[in-house]
Amino acid sequence: MxxxxxxxxxxxxxxxxxxxxxxxxxxxxxxxxxxxxxxxxxxxxxxxxxxxxxxxxxxxxxxxRVGASVETTFEEVVHRIPMLSLDNAFSDEELRDFDRRVRDRLKTEDDIEYVCEPKLDGLAVSLHYESGVLTRAATRGDGYTGEDITANIRTIPSVPLKLRGDNVPELVEVRGEVYMPREGSKP
Structure with a gap:
């Protein structure tokens, strides 16, 4: 070579x-x-x-990225920090309880701004970037141990393989849901 x-x-x-x-x-x-x-x-x-x-x-x-061979077996990944589920709130009272827990934890009575988003069911994933480069993607699994899906995630065009911008931290972990809208699943 x-x-x-x-x-x-x-x-x-x-x-x-x-x-x-x-x-x-x-x-x-x-x-x-x-x-x-x-x-x-x-x-x-x-x-x-x-x-x-x-x-x-x-x-x-x-x-x-596109057309890469898909892994058929996945290696286990132990999450450095567990990927736990978020609790749902179904009433005003449950929202007030949540707000109280946040204020108690932060030891503040100041106004706190929240962002609410629709609940999307997909595959919970963790993306790890080192020096701005995607190095590992893993499923949530049981919250403590997931599966390495890095090769699969690299095929998703909207997931950056390299983070943009100046002063990107040495280590970044992004957690979220991977999902496909119904329109995307139609032939």
């Missing part, structure tokens, strides 16, 4: 950055700013470089 030159490594990094930006514009902003043919040309160039020099492939490369 031929070792990649600094120019090849630099070009691959440049292509990853460009393609990641184009993916962001397309999948997140819903505002593609480059013709499909140009995107395809750049994507193919990166694929060719990575095929010729496998040592330059990075965990955040967009070439491993």
């Amino acid at each position: 031929t070792k990649a030159s600094p120019d090849v490594i630099s070009r691959a990094g440049e292509l990853r950055d460009i393609i990641t930006e184009y993916n962001y514009q397309y999948y997140v902003l819903d505002d593609p700013r480059v013709p499909d043919a140009e995107y395809d040309r750049l994507f193919r160039e990166l694929q060719d470089l990575e095929a010729q020099y496998p040592d330059i492939v990075t965990p955040d490369t967009p070439t491993r």
